[in-house]
Amino acid sequence: xxxxxxxxxxxxxxxxxxxxxxxxxxxxxxxxxxxxxxxxxxxxxxxxxxxxxxxxxxxxxxxxxxxxxxxxxxxxxxxxxxxxxxx
Amino acid sequence: xxxxxxxxxxxxxxxxxxxxxxxxxxxxxxxxxxxxxxxxxxxxxxxxxxxxxxxxxxxxxxxxxxxxxxxxxxxxxxxxxxxxxxxxxxxxxxxxxxxxxxxxxxxxxxxxxxxxxxxxxxxxxxxxxxxxxxxxxxxxxxxxxxxxxxxxxxxxxxxxxxxxxxxxxxxxxxxxxxxxxxxxxxxxxxxxxxxxxxxxxxxxxxxxxxxxxxxxxxxxxxxxxxxxxxxxxxxxxxxxxxxxxxxxxxxxxxxxxxxxxxxxxxxxxxxxxxxxxxxxxxxxxxxxxxxxxxxxxxxxxxxxxxxxxxxxxxxxxxxxxxxxxxxxxxxxxxxxxxxxxxxxxxxxxxxxxxxxxxxxxxxxxxxxxxxxxxxxxxxxxxxxxxxxxxxxxxxxxxxxxxxxxxxxxxxxxxxxxxxxxxxxxxxxxxxxxxxxxxxxxxxxxxxxxxxxxxxxxxxxxxxxxxxxxxxxxxxxxxxxxxxxxxxxxxxxxxxxxxxxxxxxxxxxxxxxxxxxxxxxxxxxxxxxxxxxxxxxxxxxxxxxxxxxxxxxxxxxxxxxxxxxxxxxxxxxxxxxxxxxxxxxxx
Numbered sequence: 001x002x003x004x005x006x007x008x009x010x011x012x013x014x015x016x017x018x019x020x021x022x023x024x025x026x027x028x029x030x031x032x033x034x035x036x037x038x039x040x041x042x043x044x045x046x047x048x049x050x051x052x053x054x055x056x057x058x059x060x061x062x063x064x065x066x067x068x069x070x071x072x073x074x075x076x077x078x079x080x081x082x083x084x085x086x087x
Numbered sequence: 088x089x090x091x092x093x094x095x096x097x098x099x100x101x102x103x104x105x106x107x108x109x110x111x112x113x114x115x116x117x118x119x120x121x122x123x124x125x126x127x128x129x130x131x132x133x134x135x136x137x138x139x140x141x142x143x144x145x146x147x148x149x150x151x152x153x154x155x156x157x158x159x160x161x162x163x164x165x166x167x168x169x170x171x172x173x174x175x176x177x178x179x180x181x182x183x184x185x186x187x188x189x190x191x192x193x194x195x196x197x198x199x200x201x202x203x204x205x206x207x208x209x210x211x212x213x214x215x216x217x218x219x220x221x222x223x224x225x226x227x228x229x230x231x232x233x234x235x236x237x238x239x240x241x242x243x244x245x246x247x248x249x250x251x252x253x254x255x256x257x258x259x260x261x262x263x264x265x266x267x268x269x270x271x272x273x274x275x276x277x278x279x280x281x282x283x284x285x286x287x288x289x290x291x292x293x294x295x296x297x298x299x300x301x302x303x304x305x306x307x308x309x310x311x312x313x314x315x316x317x318x319x320x321x322x323x324x325x326x327x328x329x330x331x332x333x334x335x336x337x338x339x340x341x342x343x344x345x346x347x348x349x350x351x352x353x354x355x356x357x358x359x360x361x362x363x364x365x366x367x368x369x370x371x372x373x374x375x376x377x378x379x380x381x382x383x384x385x386x387x388x389x390x391x392x393x394x395x396x397x398x399x400x401x402x403x404x405x406x407x408x409x410x411x412x413x414x415x416x417x418x419x420x421x422x423x424x425x426x427x428x429x430x431x432x433x434x435x436x437x438x439x440x441x442x443x444x445x446x447x448x449x450x451x452x453x454x455x456x457x458x459x460x461x462x463x464x465x466x467x468x469x470x471x472x473x474x475x476x477x478x479x480x481x482x483x484x485x486x487x488x489x490x491x492x493x494x495x496x497x498x499x500x501x502x503x504x505x506x507x508x509x510x511x512x513x514x515x516x517x518x519x520x521x522x523x524x525x526x527x528x529x530x531x532x533x534x535x536x537x538x539x540x541x542x543x544x545x546x547x548x549x550x551x552x553x554x555x556x557x558x559x560x561x562x563x564x565x566x567x568x569x570x571x572x573x574x575x576x577x578x579x580x581x582x583x584x585x586x587x588x589x590x591x592x593x594x595x596x597x598x599x600x601x602x603x604x605x606x607x608x609x610x611x612x613x614x615x616x617x618x619x620x621x622x623x624x625x626x627x628x629x630x631x632x633x634x635x636x637x638x639x640x641x642x643x644x645x646x647x648x649x650x651x652x653x654x655x656x657x658x659x660x661x662x663x664x665x666x667x668x669x670x671x672x673x
Contacts, residue, residue, distance in 0.1 A: 016157070030302075030303075033286070034303075045173060045225070048157075048160075048171050048172070049173050049225075051160075051168050051171060052168065052171055052173060052248050052250060054168075055167060055168045055250035056250055058167075059250060059251075059252075060254075060319065060320060060323035060324075061254070061323065061327075064327075072405075074280045077418055077571075081571075081572065083572075083647065083648055
C-alpha cells in the first residue's frame with residue numbers, strides 16, 4: 001500500500017515536472033518563432049527599401065538622361081534603321 | 088479566606104434583566120447567514136462566473152500589442168513598383184528625462200540634420216512629449232538608437248513612396264495621413280491594398296518591459312499587391328511627349344490614353360499638368376485632375392469615323408459613294424453648317440480624309456435621331472466607363488427626342504455632345520478590333536477577353552481603318568501623325584470650347600489613332616486643351632504627339648514594322664545574303 005502511494009506520488013511529481021518543462025519549452029519556442037517572424041518582417045522591410053532604391057535608379061527619366069547626356073546616345077533616324085527578317 | 092463576595096462590576100440596570108433566549112440566537116443566525124452569503128458570493132465569483140476576476144487579473148500584467156500590417160504595393164504590368172510602403176522612424180523625447188551632455192546634443196543634431204539650438208529649444212519645453220524629427224530613414228534611426236540617449240525614443244511609422252512621381256501620379260493617386268487611399272488606384276483599391284493589423288499578447292512587468300510572449304492572437308494580414316495594366320515605359324514615353332507638347336503649344340492642359348487594342352488594357356494614362364505625389368505641399372486642383380477620365384470636352388471631328396462606319400454597316404453608303412458637299416455650306420432649318428474648305432463632290436473615304444462636316448452630316452441624315460442615339464449610347468458615350476476609378480465622367484448626350492435636325496447634324500461631327508478622352512479611346516476599340524468593343528481594364532489581364540460588344544462588322548472596321556490611314560497620308564488632315572516604318576491611321580479633332588453657353592475662340596485639339604493599321608496593336612488618344620500659340624488644329628498640335636508616342640510605343644512593344652521602306656528591303660536582302668554565306672561556308 002505504501003509502495004503504491006510512493007509510486008503514485010513519484011509519478012505525479014514527474015508528470016508535474018514534465019508539464020513545467022513542456023510549458024517552458026513551448027514558451028521558448030514561441031519566443032523563437034516571434035524572433036524569426038520579426039526577422040522576416042525586417043527582411044521584408046529591407047526588400048521594400050531595395051525595391052524602392054532600384055526603381056529610383058532605374059527610373060525611365062534617369063535612364064534617358066544618362067543615355068543622352070553621359071553616354072551621348074541618340075534615337076536613330078528612320079533611315080538609319082534596319083530590320084532583319086529571319087525566315 | 089473568605090468566600091469572595093459577588094462583585095457586580097456593571098451596575099447597568101439594563102443588564103440586570105434577563106434577556107430573552109431568542110435574541111442571541113437571532114444575532115448568531117444573522118452573522119452566520121452573512122458569512123455564508125459572502126462565502127457563496129466568493130465561490131460564485133471564483134468558481135462559476137470567474138471571467139471577470141480572471142480578466143481583471145490578466146489586465147494587471149498582460150498586454151495586447153498591435154502588429155502593424157503593411158499596405159500592398161502597386162505594380163505596373165511588368166512588376167515595376169509604382170507605390171510602396173516602407174517604415175520610417177520618428178524621433179520623440181520626454182524632455183524631463185532627456186538630460187544630454189553638449190557633446191551628445193551635437194551628435195544628435197548632426198544625425199538629424201538640424202542645429203543644436205533647435206534641439207535644445209524643443210527639449211526645453213515643459214510638455215510631456217515632443218517630436219524631434221518625424222519620418223527619418225531607418226539607417227539614421229539605428230545610429231541614433233546606438234547612441235543610447237536617455238529620454239530619446241523612436242516610433243515606427245509607415246510612409247508611402249511613389250517612385251514614378253509625376254509620371255504615374257494621376258493613375259496611382261496617393262494616400263492620406265492615416266494610410267488610407269485618397270485618390271486614384273489608392274482609393275479605388277483601398278480594400279484590397281489595406282492590410283489588417285494583427286495582435287499578440289505579452290506579459291509585462293511593472294516597468295512595462297516585455298517579460299514573456301504569451302500568444303499570438305491574430306496574425307497580421309498584409310495588404311495585397313495590385314497589378315495595373317500600365318506599362319511604365321510607355322507611360323513615361325507618353326508623359327514626356329505630352330509634357331513637351333503642352334509647353335511647345337503653350338497649352339493649358341493635356342491628356343493621353345494608350346490602349347492595347349487586343350485586350351482593352353490601359354497601357355498608359357497621363358495628364359498634364361501633373362504633380363509629385365511624394366511632396367504634396369503646394370498642390371492645386373488643376374494639377375490633381377485626371378482629365379483623361381474626369382473631364383469632358385466636345386470631341387469634334389474625331390467622332391466622324393463612327394458615322395461613316397454606321398452608314399457602311401447598315402448598307403446606306405459604300406466607301407466610294409459620292410456625296411455633294413458643295414458649296415461648303417449647308418442650311419438646316421434656320422442654322423447653317425460649313426466646312427473649313429470647299430470640297431465639292433467627295434467619296435465617303437474622302438469625307439473622312441478631308442474631314443468634311445457637310446459630308447458626314449448628309450450620311451447621318453440616313454438615320455433617325457433615335458437610331459443615332461442608340462448607336463452612340465452603345466459606343467459608350469453618355470455613361471461612365473465603369474473602370475472602377477473614382478470620379479469617372481459620364482459625358483453628356485441629350486435624349487434623342489429633343490434632337491432638332493441641326494443638332495443631329497452637329498452631333499454627327501462631334502459637337503453638342505461631350506465625352507471624356509477615355510470614352511473616345513474606348514470607342515475607337517471597335518475600329519481597331521473587328522468591330523467590337525472589349526471591356527477596358529486598368530488592371531493587368533491574364534488572358535485577352537473574348538469578343539466584346541459588337542458595333543459593326545469586321546469588314547466595316549477594316550474599311551474605316553483604311554480611310555483613317557488616308558487621313559495621315561498626303562491629302563489628309565494629319566500628315567504629321569505619320570510614324571516612320573509603320574502604317575498608322577487616325578482622326579483629328581479641333582473643337583471650340585463653350586464658356587457661358589457660347590462658343591469662344593478657345594480650342595481643344597485632339598487626335599485618336601490606331602497603329603499599326605495592318606494589324607492594330609495600340610490606340611493612342613491625345614487631347615491638348617487650349618493651345619494658345621499660332622497652331623491649334625488637331626492635325627498640327629495633337630497629331631505630332633500621336634506620332635511620337637505611337638512610334639515609341641510600337642518599338643517598345645517590339646511590333647515589327649509594316650510599312651515597307653527602302654532601307655529595310657535592303658536589310659532583308661543583306662540578311663538573306665549573309666545567311667547564304669554562312670551556308671556556303673558550312
